[in-house]
Amino acid sequence: MAAIAGPGTPGGRLRAQSPHLSKMERVVVSMQDPDQGVRMRSQRLLITVIPHAVTGSDIVEWLAQKFCISEEEALHLGDLLAQHGYIYPLQEPYSLALRPDETPYRFQTPYFWTSTLWPAAELDYAIYLTKKNIRKQGALVEHEKEHYDQLHKKINHTWDLVVMQAREQLRAAKQRRKGDRLVTACQEQTYWLVNRPPIQSSDFYKREIELSRKALGRTRVKSSICLEAYLKFSSQHSLHDPIMSGCLPSNPWITDDDTYWAMNAPMVAVPTKLRVERWAFSFRELLDDPVGRAYFMDFLQKEFSAENLSFWEACEELRFGGQAQIPDLVDAVYQQFLAPGAARWVNIDSRTMERTLEGLCRPHRYVLDDAQLHIYMLMKKDSYPRFLKSDMYKGLLADAVIPLETKRRVFPFMRKPRHSSPSPALLPTSGEPPATGSTAGGDREG
Amino acid sequence: MAREESKALLDAFNKTTACYHHLVLTVGGSADSQNLREELQKTRQRALELAVTTGARLTVALRDKGLTTEERAEFERLWVAFSGCLDLLEADMQRALALGAAFPLHAPRRPLVRTGVAGSCSGVAARALSARSLRHEAERDFDRADLQELEQEVLQVGKMINEMEMKVNVPRWTVQARQTAGAELLSSASAGASSAVSVPERTGPCDLSKALAATVFSAVLLAAVALALCVAKLS
Numbered sequence: 001m002a003a004i005a006g007p008g009t010p011g012g013r014l015r016a017q018s019p020h021l022s023k024m025e026r027v028v029v030s031m032q033d034p035d036q037g038v039r040m041r042s043q044r045l046l047i048t049v050i051p052h053a054v055t056g057s058d059i060v061e062w063l064a065q066k067f068c069i070s071e072e073e074a075l076h077l078g079d080l081l082a083q084h085g086y087i088y089p090l091q092e093p094y095s096l097a098l099r100p101d102e103t104p105y106r107f108q109t110p111y112f113w114t115s116t117l118w119p120a121a122e123l124d125y126a127i128y129l130t131k132k133n134i135r136k137q138g139a140l141v142e143h144e145k146e147h148y149d150q151l152h153k154k155i156n157h158t159w160d161l162v163v164m165q166a167r168e169q170l171r172a173a174k175q176r177r178k179g180d181r182l183v184t185a186c187q188e189q190t191y192w193l194v195n196r197p198p199i200q201s202s203d204f205y206k207r208e209i210e211l212s213r214k215a216l217g218r219t220r221v222k223s224s225i226c227l228e229a230y231l232k233f234s235s236q237h238s239l240h241d242p243i244m245s246g247c248l249p250s251n252p253w254i255t256d257d258d259t260y261w262a263m264n265a266p267m268v269a270v271p272t273k274l275r276v277e278r279w280a281f282s283f284r285e286l287l288d289d290p291v292g293r294a295y296f297m298d299f300l301q302k303e304f305s306a307e308n309l310s311f312w313e314a315c316e317e318l319r320f321g322g323q324a325q326i327p328d329l330v331d332a333v334y335q336q337f338l339a340p341g342a343a344r345w346v347n348i349d350s351r352t353m354e355r356t357l358e359g360l361c362r363p364h365r366y367v368l369d370d371a372q373l374h375i376y377m378l379m380k381k382d383s384y385p386r387f388l389k390s391d392m393y394k395g396l397l398a399d400a401v402i403p404l405e406t407k408r409r410v411f412p413f414m415r416k417p418r419h420s421s422p423s424p425a426l427l428p429t430s431g432e433p434p435a436t437g438s439t440a441g442g443d444r445e446g
Numbered sequence: 447m448a449r450e451e452s453k454a455l456l457d458a459f460n461k462t463t464a465c466y467h468h469l470v471l472t473v474g475g476s477a478d479s480q481n482l483r484e485e486l487q488k489t490r491q492r493a494l495e496l497a498v499t500t501g502a503r504l505t506v507a508l509r510d511k512g513l514t515t516e517e518r519a520e521f522e523r524l525w526v527a528f529s530g531c532l533d534l535l536e537a538d539m540q541r542a543l544a545l546g547a548a549f550p551l552h553a554p555r556r557p558l559v560r561t562g563v564a565g566s567c568s569g570v571a572a573r574a575l576s577a578r579s580l581r582h583e584a585e586r587d588f589d590r591a592d593l594q595e596l597e598q599e600v601l602q603v604g605k606m607i608n609e610m611e612m613k614v615n616v617p618r619w620t621v622q623a624r625q626t627a628g629a630e631l632l633s634s635a636s637a638g639a640s641s642a643v644s645v646p647e648r649t650g651p652c653d654l655s656k657a658l659a660a661t662v663f664s665a666v667l668l669a670a671v672a673l674a675l676c677v678a679k680l681s
Contacts, residue, residue: 110474175569
């Protein structure tokens with residue numbers, strides 16, 4: 001049986017992170033449609049007749065027709081359904097695979113779907129094995145016997161409950177018809193075959209330990225630090241946010257005047273004051289803004305360290321560029337920036353340089369990551385503070401334009417008052433005009 | 447005295463939980479119906495009643511300072527079994543809520559999964575309620591109102607579990623279970639009796655058929671010998 005990259009391995013993956021399960025369930029439910037679903041037959045045992053059996057070939061045919069896919073793909077899809085336990089074979093219960101012939105299958109009850117009963121609990125498994133033990137008079141399969149002994153050691157304190165529940169569940173099952181009893185037993189068996197597959201008996205717990213260890217090793221940030229950073233961001237950016245603090249000259253969506261967008265275009269000759277102020281918040285803000293980056297480049301040229309920024313830009317191009325251009329680009333970068341005696345040699349420490357040069361033998365998208373990070377931190381710690389203190393930046397701040405608020409027209413019979421729309425988040429405590437403005441604006445927005 | 451009473455309550459609670467588990471298995475399948483939802487509700491209410499009574503009884507017993515160590519160990523054992531059973535019930539109730547909401551019986555109509563189960567579960571519910579048979583008297587939109595009730599009851603059970611944990615402190619790992627591995631195979635009460643009955647039944651027919659075969663064979667042999675003698679006498 002192939003290793004299943006599904007129920008067996010997650011080790012604590014939440015239901016919300018398994019969208020493939022809900023997709024499979026939707027497929028199974030659409031198969032149940034009385035008119036357009038899969039064709040159902042009956043299974044004939046010696047005396048009992050159990051309805052709702054489907055053949056493998058019917059399933060493959062239905063899938064191919066419903067999703068307009070090839071037969072091979074339909075077979076693969078059906079196989080996935082079987083491996084995750086949504087359908088189970090009636091003749092050979094231990095092989096959870098779909099065969100496109102006359103082998104009969106049946107659908108699993110929603111209680112035993114992987115998304116309902118997740119994760120598979122030790123107590124439930126113990127109860128199941130005990131029930132099987134009673135039914136088979138002690139003749140359990142090899143791996144089940146191992147599991148039984150392991151569980152007996154592990155949850156020894158609740159063993160009374162296990163035995164009591166197992167006995168009572170068997171007695172409750174006796175109250176049903178023979179056919180129903182058989183079906184219920186098959187359903188439970190399938191569920192446990194999917195969630196405790198026979199092969200990985202000793203490896204299962206080893207893998208669980210492995211996954212838990214990896215989870216422990218993941219870096220986590222304390223919520224106190226996260227929240228501080230979040231508060232700082234919010235307080236810094238609240239004046240810059242068009243919704244929180246209104247936007248000048250006016251909100252284009254309300255007044256149909258797109259001056260705001262024109263003034264804040266990516267490449268504009270004179271940036272607005274707010275924009276220039278944002279460059280002082282963090283280095284990232286400066287680099288992300290094309291106008292800011294251009295001015296920073298000018299500043300670096302004056303300081304004779306422009307090759308740092310050029311190198312950084314070249315690395316970005318490598319990371320986000322096309323796959324086919326990678327070898328040439330890496331070569332060009334090496335020739336221009338990294339080779340000893342290159343025209344624009346960048347100052348990287350020896351260890352990073354060694355590692356990068358080794359990696360250049362087999363170039364890939366992220367081979368220059370270490371060097372790029374080094375140069376980024378260099379610029380951030382060294383050039384960026386100097387830029388903010390420089391005369392150039394101060395000049396930019398002084399020259400930056402604050403757009404004028406669109407003049408308000410006071411004609412009483414103008415239906416559309418054109419004014420800078422105040423923020424809907426502002427409380428109406430600041431006097432009359434914002435209140436009337438917001439109610440009028442609110443009518444049109446709401 | 448208190449011990450027997452608690453044990454009896456626990457057994458009843460265990461039985462009801464097992465029956466409820468069996469009923470929840472059928473939700474969403476082809477045997478799902480208004481009747482099933484009604485049976486679920488009745489079983490659930492009985493289980494909750496029993497849970498409250500058993501919990502109160504065991505709490506009182508365990509908070510009694512004047513217990514001997516032996517008695518205390520016994521009550522702790524019952525307590526661990528009871529809280530495990532209550533956890534199982536809570537989990538099954540949550541699943542019943544999720545499945546009941548996912549497979550509503552009235553509009554919006556969603557086809558039930560055809561699982562091959564066709565019979566009704568009233569026998570199981572009757573066993574849970576210790577009644578001979580069950581009368582179904584639900585109105586049409588029963589399942590929707592029932593789901594809201596179920597939601598409330600799930601929260602109630604959660605609260606009950608928390609309260610119990612606060613009042614009584616029983617470390618799970620110190621409890622020694624009485625049953626050993628494979629204890630379920632030994633005969634005890636009716637489970638043992640039925641299995642004991644079935645065992646001779648299985649070996650009986652073998653002996654019987656062998657004996658029958660032996661008699662028939664010997665009879666045929668005797669007849670053949672007699673015929674041969676007659677033929678010899680005649681000739």
